[in-house]
Amino acid sequence: MYNFIFQNTTKIYFGENQLQHLSEELKQYGNRILLTYGGGSIKKIGLYDKVMDELKKANFSVFELSGIEPNPRHTTVNKGADICKKENIDVLLAVGGGSTIDCTKAISAAAFYDGDSWDLVTHKVPVTKALPIVTILTLSATGSEMDSGAVISNIDTNEKLGLLHPLLQPKVSFLDPANTYSVNAFQTACGSVDILSHIFDCYYFTASKKMDMADRIMEEVIKTVIKYAPIAIKEPENYEARANLMWASSWALNDFLTTGVSQVPVCHAMEHELSAFYDITHGLGLAIITPRWMKYVLDETTAPQFKKFGVNIFGVDESLPDMQGAERAIECLSDFLFNTLGLQSTLTEIGIDDKNFKIMAKKACWGSVLPSLKPLGAQDIEEIFKMCL
Amino acid sequence: MYNFIFQNTTKIYFGENQLQHLSEELKQYGNRILLTYGGGSIKKIGLYDKVMDELKKANFSVFELSGIEPNPRHTTVNKGADICKKENIDVLLAVGGGSTIDCTKAISAAAFYDGDSWDLVTHKVPVTKALPIVTILTLSATGSEMDSGAVISNIDTNEKLGLLHPLLQPKVSFLDPANTYSVNAFQTACGSVDILSHIFDCYYFTASKKMDMADRIMEEVIKTVIKYAPIAIKEPENYEARANLMWASSWALNDFLTTGVSQVPVCHAMEHELSAFYDITHGLGLAIITPRWMKYVLDETTAPQFKKFGVNIFGVDESLPDMQGAERAIECLSDFLFNTLGLQSTLTEIGIDDKNFKIMAKKACWGSVLPSLKPLGAQDIEEIFKMCL
Numbered sequence: 001m002y003n004f005i006f007q008n009t010t011k012i013y014f015g016e017n018q019l020q021h022l023s024e025e026l027k028q029y030g031n032r033i034l035l036t037y038g039g040g041s042i043k044k045i046g047l048y049d050k051v052m053d054e055l056k057k058a059n060f061s062v063f064e065l066s067g068i069e070p071n072p073r074h075t076t077v078n079k080g081a082d083i084c085k086k087e088n089i090d091v092l093l094a095v096g097g098g099s100t101i102d103c104t105k106a107i108s109a110a111a112f113y114d115g116d117s118w119d120l121v122t123h124k125v126p127v128t129k130a131l132p133i134v135t136i137l138t139l140s141a142t143g144s145e146m147d148s149g150a151v152i153s154n155i156d157t158n159e160k161l162g163l164l165h166p167l168l169q170p171k172v173s174f175l176d177p178a179n180t181y182s183v184n185a186f187q188t189a190c191g192s193v194d195i196l197s198h199i200f201d202c203y204y205f206t207a208s209k210k211m212d213m214a215d216r217i218m219e220e221v222i223k224t225v226i227k228y229a230p231i232a233i234k235e236p237e238n239y240e241a242r243a244n245l246m247w248a249s250s251w252a253l254n255d256f257l258t259t260g261v262s263q264v265p266v267c268h269a270m271e272h273e274l275s276a277f278y279d280i281t282h283g284l285g286l287a288i289i290t291p292r293w294m295k296y297v298l299d300e301t302t303a304p305q306f307k308k309f310g311v312n313i314f315g316v317d318e319s320l321p322d323m324q325g326a327e328r329a330i331e332c333l334s335d336f337l338f339n340t341l342g343l344q345s346t347l348t349e350i351g352i353d354d355k356n357f358k359i360m361a362k363k364a365c366w367g368s369v370l371p372s373l374k375p376l377g378a379q380d381i382e383e384i385f386k387m388c389l
Numbered sequence: 390m391y392n393f394i395f396q397n398t399t400k401i402y403f404g405e406n407q408l409q410h411l412s413e414e415l416k417q418y419g420n421r422i423l424l425t426y427g428g429g430s431i432k433k434i435g436l437y438d439k440v441m442d443e444l445k446k447a448n449f450s451v452f453e454l455s456g457i458e459p460n461p462r463h464t465t466v467n468k469g470a471d472i473c474k475k476e477n478i479d480v481l482l483a484v485g486g487g488s489t490i491d492c493t494k495a496i497s498a499a500a501f502y503d504g505d506s507w508d509l510v511t512h513k514v515p516v517t518k519a520l521p522i523v524t525i526l527t528l529s530a531t532g533s534e535m536d537s538g539a540v541i542s543n544i545d546t547n548e549k550l551g552l553l554h555p556l557l558q559p560k561v562s563f564l565d566p567a568n569t570y571s572v573n574a575f576q577t578a579c580g581s582v583d584i585l586s587h588i589f590d591c592y593y594f595t596a597s598k599k600m601d602m603a604d605r606i607m608e609e610v611i612k613t614v615i616k617y618a619p620i621a622i623k624e625p626e627n628y629e630a631r632a633n634l635m636w637a638s639s640w641a642l643n644d645f646l647t648t649g650v651s652q653v654p655v656c657h658a659m660e661h662e663l664s665a666f667y668d669i670t671h672g673l674g675l676a677i678i679t680p681r682w683m684k685y686v687l688d689e690t691t692a693p694q695f696k697k698f699g700v701n702i703f704g705v706d707e708s709l710p711d712m713q714g715a716e717r718a719i720e721c722l723s724d725f726l727f728n729t730l731g732l733q734s735t736l737t738e739i740g741i742d743d744k745n746f747k748i749m750a751k752k753a754c755w756g757s758v759l760p761s762l763k764p765l766g767a768q769d770i771e772e773i774f775k776m777c778l
Contacts, residue, residue: 014649
């Protein structure tokens with residue numbers, strides 16, 4: 001009970017005007033930088049220019065990889081790795097959200113491998129070395145800025161897989177809430193659901209006994225997101241809301257909350273199949289799946305935990321019987337996701353039918369059973385997908 | 390607002406039977422170990438033998454420094470540094486509570502300095518290099534197991550001063566709650582007060598605006614201590630209580646809770662004079678001082694914060710006017726400290742009179758003013774000491 005190993009080495013610069021420290025941090029690793037980013041929103045918000053100004057002042061040699069996709073592809077990882085090899089890159093600077101950072105993490109390892117980067121993602125070959133990574137975060141969601149994981153998609157095989165290695169942990173991350181002011185309502189909502197889901201999936205809803213303090217802290221991070229996501233949606237330039245969401249994003253998945261009971265992230269596993277097959281926004285898929293998963297696994301054994309969630313997070317009446325309290329909790333969560341955050345509530349609404357459910361379900365459970373609050377096999381997962389229609 | 394830099398690199402092994410990892414961690418740093426400990430309680434509980442077994446199995450050369458005092462002296466630091474130099478020590482292994490770990494941190498730096506270690510503590514010479522430190526914690530209190538600070542006393546000059554440097558951060562700490570089963574009721578109470586005081590002093594009671602999430606998490610750590618300290622006192626071998634207190638100890642002062650508003654730890658500054666002059670247990674001094682400090686700084690501007698503390702931690706009635714709510718909060722805290730934890734409530738009871746108050750007060754405010762919730766000069770501090778009689 002409670003045994004765990006914890007270490008998180010990432011150095012965080014949190015707040016405004018911290019980019020003055022960018023060059024001193026990068027310089028520790030060398031002079032040749034690969035700057036990575038997505039579709040160009042960092043140019044629109046002026047961040048690209050700010051970063052380039054800092055880099056030029058310090059005379060770095062800067063190379064660029066742009067156009068990293070929302071569900072980053074292994075082919076893009078290959079492109080980045082080629083630049084690293086050809087240009088003798090010393091350090092990677094990822095400017096963007098989780099997709100850009102994840103792609104950059106995979107590049108950092110692929111830079112030392114001569115084959116296809118997909119071999120690393122599928123664990124055909126192990127990660128043995130990686131270039132150092134510095135990140136500048138522009139979206140509060142994945143927690144990638146302060147963890148050692150990356151999720152990469154292979155569009156040819158409809159696969160979306162995780163790569164986890166201590167060498168992928170960013171050395172330094174710059175977290176300026178103002179860099180998320182331009183994130184629109186939909187993406188703010190989806191990012192917030194991703195944060196919540198990391199806590200739900202990895203730590204909060206588990207059959208194992210947790211340390212009380214960790215449990216309480218999880219609930220405060222959940223409450224923080226539930227309080228500030230709607231504020232950030234209504235007032236995109238509310239610094240306090242953006243700051244709380246940003247720090248919540250980093251905390252939700254950086255092992256601070258672990259108490260040795262981390263489990264298979266079951267809703268994430270199901271959602272990865274949705275985005276692998278349909279390239280939808282991760283947080284939206286999670287929003288649609290999560291309450292259905294809750295309903296599916298709800299029984300007498302799991303009801304007390306869902307009720308506790310409802311009581312502590314949404315103020316559900318504690319005197320209700322477990323099952324009723326649990327049902328009320330799931331209603332409250334659904335109301336938050338689909339009314340307060342305004343996300344679409346069914347797969348049908350976003351144009352997904354049951355055509356691929358069987359194969360997706362089989363892939364989601366890795367060919368056997370997902371151990372979770374209640375173990376789920378392929379048939380269970382297919383059932384949950386159907387509930388999402 | 391909210392700007393901060395955060396990094397905490399210590400690797401934590403939490404839980405039972407983790408010492409199997411001790412040798413692999415130490416080996417990274419070399420073969421010659423200086424084992425440091427206090428008065429021998431680690432022998433009584435069998436921990437010394439367990440550690441030595443692990444070290445012997447791995448063929449380390451082990452040297453020892455025992456007898457580290459509860460308020461560790463610079464003369465002991467000098468002794469340890471001499472052993473390091475003479476025996477070419479590669480790595481320090483501190484087995485004990487905060488005093489042993491603090492002393493070991495100072496030794497780690499003094500090992501590279503040829504003069505008196507007090508020069509480092511007084512910042513006459515800077516810390517430039519330090520031996521790596523691994524710790525095995527036996528008392529939940531100071532947070533030294535996961536931070537970069539140490540407090541060292543000079544008994545000749547009645548000084549107790551802090552030394553803070555990133556190089557002093559332990560590389561690895563082993564946190565086994567079972568190693569605190571033998572901690573008696575008084576020391577458990579004092580350690581718990583120390584944990585609370587770190588949060589009160591450094592983060593929670595401040596005039597600056599904090600990030601909401603950090604504030605909420607602080608309160609959960611406070612609640613954890615208030616819940617589990619009495620349980621650990623009544624049932625010394627309650628694993629859950631010991632585990633929660635131990636992890637709370639590490640969290641209370643390792644910068645996780647910082648939101649860029651950390652201030653001078655004012656109650657700690659006052660208490661350090663008490664233990665410097667009278668060698669009393671740190672947590673006891675803090676317990677006596679804290680409610681008096683609260684009463685002294687209580688006015689219309691500070692009342693809302695103390696009331697909020699009372700409402701959120703002790704369930705004080707929210708509808709009370711600020712001043713009444715604040716007074717009630719201080720009463721609740723006093724009741725917890727002096728009744729629930731059973732600590733002595735006045736300096737008189739522990740044989741301290743006002744003889745040295747003037748000089749202690751002058752030293753406590755570093756010759757000028759302690760910036761805090763309300764700035765305190767020497768006269769204010771003397772007044773607070775008098776309230777403790």
